[in-house]
Amino acid sequence: MFDRASLATIRNDFMHNTGETHTVASHFLDEDEALPTQRFDAVVIGAGLGGLLSAAHLLQRGLRVALVERLPHSGGRFTAKTFHGVQVSTGAVHMVPFGSSGVLAHMLRRLRIPHHLLDADVFGSFHVHGKQYSSRGLLGVYKFLGPRQFLRFAYLGYLLFLRPLPAQEQQLPFDLWLERHINVKHNPQLVAFFASVARFALSLELHQVGTAEVARTTKHMLRFGAPAIIQGGCGELTSELERYVRAQGGKLLLSHEVQRILYRDGQVTGVRVRDKEHDAAFEIQAPLVVSDIGPRATNALLHNRKITQGEVLKQQGDDTQMREAVGLKVHILSDISLIPHRGIMYCLDTQRIAGMVQPTNSDPTLAPPGKHLLISHQVIQSNNIEEERALALADLRMLFGAAFDTHCRVLTMGTYRGEWPVNRIAQGEDILPQTALRGLYQVGDAVKPTGYLMVEGVAQSVNLFLDLLNELDHRDAESKPRRATVSPPSRLNALVWLWKAPGNGGKR
Numbered sequence: 001m002f003d004r005a006s007l008a009t010i011r012n013d014f015m016h017n018t019g020e021t022h023t024v025a026s027h028f029l030d031e032d033e034a035l036p037t038q039r040f041d042a043v044v045i046g047a048g049l050g051g052l053l054s055a056a057h058l059l060q061r062g063l064r065v066a067l068v069e070r071l072p073h074s075g076g077r078f079t080a081k082t083f084h085g086v087q088v089s090t091g092a093v094h095m096v097p098f099g100s101s102g103v104l105a106h107m108l109r110r111l112r113i114p115h116h117l118l119d120a121d122v123f124g125s126f127h128v129h130g131k132q133y134s135s136r137g138l139l140g141v142y143k144f145l146g147p148r149q150f151l152r153f154a155y156l157g158y159l160l161f162l163r164p165l166p167a168q169e170q171q172l173p174f175d176l177w178l179e180r181h182i183n184v185k186h187n188p189q190l191v192a193f194f195a196s197v198a199r200f201a202l203s204l205e206l207h208q209v210g211t212a213e214v215a216r217t218t219k220h221m222l223r224f225g226a227p228a229i230i231q232g233g234c235g236e237l238t239s240e241l242e243r244y245v246r247a248q249g250g251k252l253l254l255s256h257e258v259q260r261i262l263y264r265d266g267q268v269t270g271v272r273v274r275d276k277e278h279d280a281a282f283e284i285q286a287p288l289v290v291s292d293i294g295p296r297a298t299n300a301l302l303h304n305r306k307i308t309q310g311e312v313l314k315q316q317g318d319d320t321q322m323r324e325a326v327g328l329k330v331h332i333l334s335d336i337s338l339i340p341h342r343g344i345m346y347c348l349d350t351q352r353i354a355g356m357v358q359p360t361n362s363d364p365t366l367a368p369p370g371k372h373l374l375i376s377h378q379v380i381q382s383n384n385i386e387e388e389r390a391l392a393l394a395d396l397r398m399l400f401g402a403a404f405d406t407h408c409r410v411l412t413m414g415t416y417r418g419e420w421p422v423n424r425i426a427q428g429e430d431i432l433p434q435t436a437l438r439g440l441y442q443v444g445d446a447v448k449p450t451g452y453l454m455v456e457g458v459a460q461s462v463n464l465f466l467d468l469l470n471e472l473d474h475r476d477a478e479s480k481p482r483r484a485t486v487s488p489p490s491r492l493n494a495l496v497w498l499w500k501a502p503g504n505g506g507k508r
């Protein structure tokens with residue numbers, strides 16, 4: 001096991017793949033005044049889901065861990081605040097993409113974190129031609145595709161999943177791949193189906209995602225199972241993780257900001273931290289640093305710089321910068337139920353909104369008694385945010401007609417971009433957890449491996465990091481290291497989807 005004793009000799013020869021160069025020969029320590037110092041075995045930067053899961057695992061291995069979070073609360077983009085009695089989330093729509101069979105669920109069971117995931121009871125519903133069509137399984141798309149487009153749909157399924165994807169098609173943007181295999185003008189609902197799933201699940205347009213990534217992600221979605229709503233919402237889950245970290249003796253420093261990552265001779269040595277409440281700086285020395293803040297901010301800390309939201313937004317559109325996924329989310333409180341199931345309603349006839357969920361169908365406590373919480377999500381398609389918001393409202397009126405104005409109230413409407421995006425790096429372009437510095441690793445949604453989306457990708461990024469630690473641990477051993485990464489379940493699972501959504505059906 002990678003334990004406290006082996007930390008002293010930590011050596012990691014992996015090269016980073018962020019495309020950025022770190023000046024690893026020098027360090028900043030000598031320029032500084034002497035600061036009070038604390039010693040730990042590991043420091044985790046950022047108490048988002050990735051940071052909390054990493055800290056929990058390091059504690060499970062018996063390490064002394066400090067988890068540093070600049071905000072006054074943990075959870076990052078995966079928590080919620082109570083607003084008018086509603087669990088209004090900071091990012092996620094309270095949904096876990098692969099549900100109770102997924103990578104995150106597996107990890108929570110491994111850590112024995114109390115949680116309850118309420119799997120969807122349908123493949124989804126589809127708003128087309130002003131009407132909502134419910135579909136228990138994948139074959140239900142026949143209802144709105146009709147026989148001709150359904151045949152094309154089956155043909156595309158064969159091309160994507162039942163034959164090896166030719167090399168020249170792997171990196172092809174998915175819109176071009178569709179154009180290559182079907183007449184997109186004659187199959188508008190079929191194209192809209194793919195577009196709304198990509199927008200809701202990945203926050204990307206079809207031209208922004210490669211065909212191999214679409215194939216892998218879809219295979220995983222079908223094999224792992226139905227998405228789930230977390231009982232109590234995403235805030236409940238990250239609170240449980242925070243409780244676990246504290247109970248295991250981890251030091252959680254809230255309202256503390258890491259200002260600098262320290263290193264000497266190519267080896268990380270710790271971090272410099274500012275206590276925001278008391279405006280006091282100190283150092284944490286540790287041979288292992290795990291960053292949950294994304295490559296851009298991590299790189300800035302290595303160069304003694306701070307990334308600001310304004311700076312990142314200014315760089316948007318610059319092709320040399322890494323591409324994140326951006327979105328706009330609306331929380332709506334309704335007197336009446338507008339979505340009749342526990343899954344996702346994909347919107348094929350809207351201008352912007354890609355999909356919606358009504359998480360109170362799974363857990364009514366997410367809103368006051370008798371009320372329903374709805375959350376819509378869309379990709380931001382221009383820099384005109386006022387227009388994006390207006391289009392969201394126009395879509396909501398189109399989707400729900402007069403009921404929207406008489407029964408619904410918009411609670412919040414938030415954009416997610418810059419340093420607070422939907423995904424720090426777009427699906428399929430992610431980086432690896434290892435860096436050029438020995439002892440410095442990255443986790444989180446910029447490190448999600450191919451085919452693993454959103455928090456499933458965050459959990460799998462932590463597994464990749466744990467695999468690296470296990471490998472280091474077993475360098476001189478004869479036995480093979482235990483693998484933390486979770487593989488997809490049997491292909492046969494995908495067949496179940498044809499007729500009905502697999503999962504626990506929301507049973508408690």
Ligand SMILES: Cc1cc2nc3c(=O)[nH]c(=O)nc-3n(C[C@H](O)[C@H](O)[C@H](O)COP(=O)(O)OP(=O)(O)OC[C@H]3O[C@@H](n4cnc5c(N)ncnc54)[C@H](O)[C@@H]3O)c2cc1C
Nearest residue numbers: 046048049050070076077091092093258422444445454455
């Ligand atoms: C609108 C929206 C909808 C989404 N919907 C879903 C969904 O339904 N399901 C799903 O699975 N995923 C969803 N996601 C994605 C999911 O929320 C993220 O993938 C996940 O929360 C990312 O976690 P993370 O730990 O990688 O990063 P973060 O949550 O961003 O955590 C990073 C933490 O680091 C802290 N930090 C930054 N800099 C410093 C510093 N210098 N010092 C100390 N702390 C620092 C930040 O404050 C933050 O708390 C959604 C995201 C958005 C925005």
